[in-house]
Amino acid sequence: xxxxxxxxxxxxxxxxxxxxxxxxxxxxxxxxxxxxxxxxxxxxxxxxxxxxxxxxxxxxxxxxxxxxxxxxxxxxxxxxxxxxxxxxxxxxxxxxxxxxxxxxxxxxxxxxxxxxxxxxxxxxxxxxxxxxxxxxxxxxxxxxxxxxxxxxxxxxxxxxxxxxxxxxxxxxxxxxxxxxxxxxxxxxxxxxxxxxxxxxxxxxxxxxxxxxxxxxxxxxxxxxxxxxxxxxxxxxxxxxxxxxxxxxxxxxxxxxxxxxxxxxxxxxxxxxxxxxxxxxxxxxxxxxxxxxxxxxxxxxxxxxxxxxxxxxxxxxxxxxxxxxxxxxxxxxxxxxxxxxxxxxxxxxxxxxxxx
Ligand code: TYM
Numbered sequence: 001x002x003x004x005x006x007x008x009x010x011x012x013x014x015x016x017x018x019x020x021x022x023x024x025x026x027x028x029x030x031x032x033x034x035x036x037x038x039x040x041x042x043x044x045x046x047x048x049x050x051x052x053x054x055x056x057x058x059x060x061x062x063x064x065x066x067x068x069x070x071x072x073x074x075x076x077x078x079x080x081x082x083x084x085x086x087x088x089x090x091x092x093x094x095x096x097x098x099x100x101x102x103x104x105x106x107x108x109x110x111x112x113x114x115x116x117x118x119x120x121x122x123x124x125x126x127x128x129x130x131x132x133x134x135x136x137x138x139x140x141x142x143x144x145x146x147x148x149x150x151x152x153x154x155x156x157x158x159x160x161x162x163x164x165x166x167x168x169x170x171x172x173x174x175x176x177x178x179x180x181x182x183x184x185x186x187x188x189x190x191x192x193x194x195x196x197x198x199x200x201x202x203x204x205x206x207x208x209x210x211x212x213x214x215x216x217x218x219x220x221x222x223x224x225x226x227x228x229x230x231x232x233x234x235x236x237x238x239x240x241x242x243x244x245x246x247x248x249x250x251x252x253x254x255x256x257x258x259x260x261x262x263x264x265x266x267x268x269x270x271x272x273x274x275x276x277x278x279x280x281x282x283x284x285x286x287x288x289x290x291x292x293x294x295x296x297x298x299x300x301x302x303x304x305x306x307x308x309x310x311x312x313x314x315x316x317x318x319x320x321x322x323x324x325x326x327x328x329x330x331x332x333x334x335x336x337x338x339x340x341x342x343x344x345x346x347x348x349x350x351x352x353x354x355x
Pocket of ligand 1: 010011012013014015022023024025026027028045048134135138139147148149150151152153156206207208209210218219220
């Protein structure tokens with residue numbers, strides 16, 4: 001029995017449509033940075049993708065393409081685990097247990113469900129409603145302690161903590177009896193639990209990259225307008241054109257961050273520039289304050305092209321060899337399965353499910 005939960009990073013990306021600059025700056029680039037000092041598991045969440053109807057062939061291509069993006073961005077698959085979720089059946093199994101822990105009220109408050117289901121909720125899949133319990137299962141199956149995500153996933157991670165806490169609480173006697181508990185500090189209390197209370201890592205300059213057409217909307221792979229986003233598959237010309245046409249206001253850039261208030265499009269372009277060049281918005285404005293967008297945009301385009309095109313061409317090279325990608329996913333799946341099987345054995349024991 002081990003009485004310490006080791007630090008472990010877990011995160012995932014859905015294989016639905018093209019990856020965007022938002023996915024890269026808000027998530028994938030941070031996955032790469034975290035691998036230096038942590039043991040990491042990065043998943044392509046294909047079971048989440050099918051909460052909305054997908055074309056089977058496109059789903060397989062998109063799954064390989066997200067894996068290619070992870071590798072092209074610099075994730076070292078010889079040191080960390082990369083796999084697709086559906087390969088490890090325990091994700092679905094633990095999600096069922098969590099469906100019985102989470103409350104209808106908790107899930108009904110999820111803003112992502114409300115947005116994705118739209119007006120006609122009766123027609124949304126049950127999977128879309130219970131999506132966050134599968135996400136909690138993804139993380140807790142590996143007893144993930146740190147989860148790097150963009151700002152839009154914050155509510156799902158709070159729910160993951162609520163599920164872990166309720167599970168620990170509902171089964172506290174049994175967890176203690178089996179000697180499977182770990183001491184954790186919650187608020188000022190020390191409690192004994194099986195699942196860690198995961199820390200969301202929502203940090204850095206790019207936790208919420210906005211649409212290039214509307215600075216109040218998130219940049220998203222599902223936006224009907226392709227001009228609203230930069231895709232990781234875009235050519236240099238596409239990137240330059242999208243930045244040139246990005247919506248802005250008529251004023252030049254301010255010299256200080258306060259001047260970005262109520263200027264969402266200007267603020268977005270400055271934060272993209274900052275994220276791509278590892279500079280604080282204030283530093284970007286010291287350099288470019290007073291300049292019109294007609295001067296700033298071409299420089300931003302160049303910076304974006306320099307950052308993205310090496311990844312795009314590596315993704316293309318990798319995608320030409322699907323057998324290699326499949327072998328990475330199979331290998332990662334095996335490693336993930338070994339950890340998942342151990343957790344599920346404990347969970348079955350805790351809950352009272354005969355093996
Ligand atoms: P998904 O596939 O929508 O997005 C993948 C990651 O990209 C981040 N992201 C952004 N960050 C900044 N600006 C943006 N405009 C932007 N758009 C997307 C997301 O926050 C996310 O980190 N539910 C998750 C996938 C998931 C998961 C998990 C994540 C399933 N299980 C377990 C972490 C842990 C999702 O739909 O991400």
